Amino acid sequence: MSPPLQSEPTLPDDAGHREASVKRASKGITVTMRDVAKASGFSPATVSIVLNNAPLAQYIAPATKKRIEEAARKLGYRPNAMARFLRSKRTHSVGVMLIDITDPFCTPILRGIENSLYQASYVPILADAHNQKNRFERALEMLLERHVEALIVVANWSFVDIHLLADFNKRNIPVTTIGWDLPGDTTSSVMVDNEAGGRLALEHLYKLGHRKIAFIRGPKMLIDSVPRWKGIQKFANSVNYEIDQNLVMQLPESLDPNSGFDGGFRLTEELLQKRKKFTALMAFDDLTALGAIRALTKAGLKVPEHCSVAGFDDVALSAMSAPSLTTVRQPLETMGNLAVNAVLEGINASQEKRDWTISHQKTSPELVIRESTRAVSLSSSDD
Amino acid sequence: MSPPLQSEPTLPDDAGHREASVKRASKGITVTMRDVAKASGFSPATVSIVLNNAPLAQYIAPATKKRIEEAARKLGYRPNAMARFLRSKRTHSVGVMLIDITDPFCTPILRGIENSLYQASYVPILADAHNQKNRFERALEMLLERHVEALIVVANWSFVDIHLLADFNKRNIPVTTIGWDLPGDTTSSVMVDNEAGGRLALEHLYKLGHRKIAFIRGPKMLIDSVPRWKGIQKFANSVNYEIDQNLVMQLPESLDPNSGFDGGFRLTEELLQKRKKFTALMAFDDLTALGAIRALTKAGLKVPEHCSVAGFDDVALSAMSAPSLTTVRQPLETMGNLAVNAVLEGINASQEKRDWTISHQKTSPELVIRESTRAVSLSSSDD
DNA sequence: TTGTATGCGTTATCAA
DNA sequence: TTGATAACGCATACAA
Numbered sequence: 001m002s003p004p005l006q007s008e009p010t011l012p013d014d015a016g017h018r019e020a021s022v023k024r025a026s027k028g029i030t031v032t033m034r035d036v037a038k039a040s041g042f043s044p045a046t047v048s049i050v051l052n053n054a055p056l057a058q059y060i061a062p063a064t065k066k067r068i069e070e071a072a073r074k075l076g077y078r079p080n081a082m083a084r085f086l087r088s089k090r091t092h093s094v095g096v097m098l099i100d101i102t103d104p105f106c107t108p109i110l111r112g113i114e115n116s117l118y119q120a121s122y123v124p125i126l127a128d129a130h131n132q133k134n135r136f137e138r139a140l141e142m143l144l145e146r147h148v149e150a151l152i153v154v155a156n157w158s159f160v161d162i163h164l165l166a167d168f169n170k171r172n173i174p175v176t177t178i179g180w181d182l183p184g185d186t187t188s189s190v191m192v193d194n195e196a197g198g199r200l201a202l203e204h205l206y207k208l209g210h211r212k213i214a215f216i217r218g219p220k221m222l223i224d225s226v227p228r229w230k231g232i233q234k235f236a237n238s239v240n241y242e243i244d245q246n247l248v249m250q251l252p253e254s255l256d257p258n259s260g261f262d263g264g265f266r267l268t269e270e271l272l273q274k275r276k277k278f279t280a281l282m283a284f285d286d287l288t289a290l291g292a293i294r295a296l297t298k299a300g301l302k303v304p305e306h307c308s309v310a311g312f313d314d315v316a317l318s319a320m321s322a323p324s325l326t327t328v329r330q331p332l333e334t335m336g337n338l339a340v341n342a343v344l345e346g347i348n349a350s351q352e353k354r355d356w357t358i359s360h361q362k363t364s365p366e367l368v369i370r371e372s373t374r375a376v377s378l379s380s381s382d383d
Numbered sequence: 384m385s386p387p388l389q390s391e392p393t394l395p396d397d398a399g400h401r402e403a404s405v406k407r408a409s410k411g412i413t414v415t416m417r418d419v420a421k422a423s424g425f426s427p428a429t430v431s432i433v434l435n436n437a438p439l440a441q442y443i444a445p446a447t448k449k450r451i452e453e454a455a456r457k458l459g460y461r462p463n464a465m466a467r468f469l470r471s472k473r474t475h476s477v478g479v480m481l482i483d484i485t486d487p488f489c490t491p492i493l494r495g496i497e498n499s500l501y502q503a504s505y506v507p508i509l510a511d512a513h514n515q516k517n518r519f520e521r522a523l524e525m526l527l528e529r530h531v532e533a534l535i536v537v538a539n540w541s542f543v544d545i546h547l548l549a550d551f552n553k554r555n556i557p558v559t560t561i562g563w564d565l566p567g568d569t570t571s572s573v574m575v576d577n578e579a580g581g582r583l584a585l586e587h588l589y590k591l592g593h594r595k596i597a598f599i600r601g602p603k604m605l606i607d608s609v610p611r612w613k614g615i616q617k618f619a620n621s622v623n624y625e626i627d628q629n630l631v632m633q634l635p636e637s638l639d640p641n642s643g644f645d646g647g648f649r650l651t652e653e654l655l656q657k658r659k660k661f662t663a664l665m666a667f668d669d670l671t672a673l674g675a676i677r678a679l680t681k682a683g684l685k686v687p688e689h690c691s692v693a694g695f696d697d698v699a700l701s702a703m704s705a706p707s708l709t710t711v712r713q714p715l716e717t718m719g720n721l722a723v724n725a726v727l728e729g730i731n732a733s734q735e736k737r738d739w740t741i742s743h744q745k746t747s748p749e750l751v752i753r754e755s756t757r758a759v760s761l762s763s764s765d766d
Numbered sequence: 767t768t769g770t771a772t773g774c775g776t777t778a779t780c781a782a
Numbered sequence: 783t784t785g786a787t788a789a790c791g792c793a794t795a796c797a798a
């Protein structure tokens with residue numbers, strides 16, 4: 001361990017770039033099973049049985065076990081996952097493909113995935129498709145070469161067609177999608193119940209007394225858009241509320257997961273210019289809502305005093321924006337967990353040469369009421 | 384934390400949980416190099432040489448190459464990364480350890496890492512330590528078993544002592560840290576120049592004419608806190624500005640990366656209660672700034688009209704909050720790239736049995752001026 | 767210019 | 783209760 005060398009000749013203290021040469025250690029000593037065998041005086045086979053606690057281990061004399069385990073510990077033996085794979089065909093790894101890691105929606109999902117995987121002693125191999133099909137394909141290729149035991153694909157739009165995943169199906173590698181799904185019953189999926197979410201949001205505004213509600217729908221491309229809108233319509237019908245089509249806008253198609261902010265801003269500005277009256281605005285998602293709030297504020301309207309705004313997703317910033325955002329929460333971390341469960345079930349089944357069932361799960365969204373919405377009676381509604 | 388998946392029995396149509404049985408495909412046909420050899424009529428050795436474009440490939444007849452490549456393509460041959468490792472000792476994988484993936488600061492870094500790794504045909508194996516030492520250790524263990532060729536550790540505080548990384552050093556596995564560094568010159572690191580950043584922020588406020596500036600310092604635990612403050616002090620000295628100690632606060636220690644928001648909120652409220660006068664507030668980071676803005680707004684003070692607020696980091700939400708936040712940007716994605724470069728250099732050196740140099744790089748922060756700051760002349764400064 | 771043989775570290779099947 | 787031995791898929795030294 002070299003002492004903290006401050007070898008900075010003439011640079012103004014800790015600015016810039018420091019370097020130091022490193023002498024290579026005396027060749028990484030990889031201790032193998034054979035070493036343990038030799039050290040303990042038993043054969044590699046026995047060592048393997050003991051260290052893996054294989055079925056046959058019950059027949060091994062306790063004293064033997066102890067000696068082997070001790071030798072392993074003392075030598076710092078660590079099994080070699082690759083060699084192990086070559087025999088067992090198990091890599092204990094799962095491919096996690098993010099269509100765009102930039103989407104704030106990914107992070108909590110990723111935590112959920114990593115966590116469940118970790119519990120099961122699996123390791124996630126990460127890939128980010130950057131919204132590009134060719135990157136997606138090449139990344140799939142890499143995952144296949146590494147023999148991941150399963151694949152989880154996180155996206156909120158589907159640019160992927162089934163036959164890209166054909167290799168996985170052919171090899172019996174379970175695939176689960178989060179946030180979207182594939183037509184047909186070839187892969188499992190986990191999604192929020194968007195319809196219920198849309199309903200929840202509108203119901204909230206409606207119960208607050210709002211009757212002039214503007215809507216910013218999601219781009220058609222996004223798989224969430226349609227069911228959310230359907231939920232809205234269904235609720236509207238159920239209470240005989242007529243949606244004013246003049247107050248309905250739609251975000252443009254875009255691949256940038258953060259473009260909702262700009263979109264919400266622009267559409268809201270346009271709406272304001274048309275001098276339409278509305279006391280509430282329901283945005284496709286949180287970023288859109290934030291953009292809308294921005295436009296409202298810029299126009300001198302206060303949220304929620306002059307206009308209530310509701311979002312969807314409950315991304316991290318929603319709680320921290322001013323005003324904090326009323327929104328519909330997707331249980332993202334849980335969705336990550338569920339996807340891992342699905343995939344693990346597939347792995348186990350495949351292992352035991354059973355058929356398994358693919359599932360399409362919908363998680364329940366949850367209304368989170370914060371500052372950006374309030375009852376219409378307090379609003380300067382009908383001006 | 385994996386809730387049992389309840390298969391809601393009698394739910395109307397596409398609500399809940401759909402299932403379908405999957406018949407296992409006819410055993411995943413793994414096509415190996417031998418298959419290609421047989422199909423092409425050459426030996427496995429020749430196939431290996433051709434497909435890897437090994438040095439000896441220059442002596443292989445073009446016709447042979449063509450036949451082999453064609454056979455490989457036709458059979459859909461895909462090299463087996465594990466088997467390959469066993470010979471070559473190269474896994475083409477890098478461990479990426481996040482101390483807490485929940486920190487918004489991680490995501491752009493992760494993108495940078497993934498991207499650079501992808502370019503180099505490496506694959507990231509992800510681990511999230513959840514701020515827990517034991518998880519960190521076990522995750523390291525898993526990475527070691529998988530023989531990652533390098534390790535990148537992302538954190539903004541150092542709970543890790545060197546000897547945890549001893550195994551990596553012993554084995555000549557290069558390690559690079561992002562956002563923190565280890566004492567001694569055993570591992571490379573990439574960090575923003577926090578001192579320059581602190582200076583940048585204060586300089587901005589000072590040039591806007593602010594002379595009563597409140598500060599929220601970071602918790603001592605966070606490695607960024609000290610140099611940022613040092614930068615502030617240095618600039619203050621350089622212009623003979625005296626920092627009013629009554630306006631200096633400090634965030635409490637906390638492991639939650641999102642606790643800055645609450646901390647900023649509370650500290651600002653306390654400050655306001657003391658009825659201290661200040662025209663600007665410089666927060667430790669963006670979340671803290673957002674919390675401060677929240678407190679200010681709640682007290683009826685407008686930002687930036689009554690008080691300018693500056694943050695640090697430029698996390699995604701800074702551009703979207705209202706008002707948008709003036710802040711000091713860390714080039715996070717670039718930092719991810721740099722870390723990969725550092726680590727790749729180490730790998731190559733190690734491969735060629737050379738010594739290599741470890742480096743401590745500092746990236747330049749950048750002032751991003753948005754809405755939350757303005758010249759003091761416009762503020763209701765000296766009331 | 768191409769083929770043969772060997773071994774990487776494990777595990778599984780047999781035999782002892 | 784334990785030990786030989788073979789094989790997983792690939793890459794290389796050496797032979798041809």
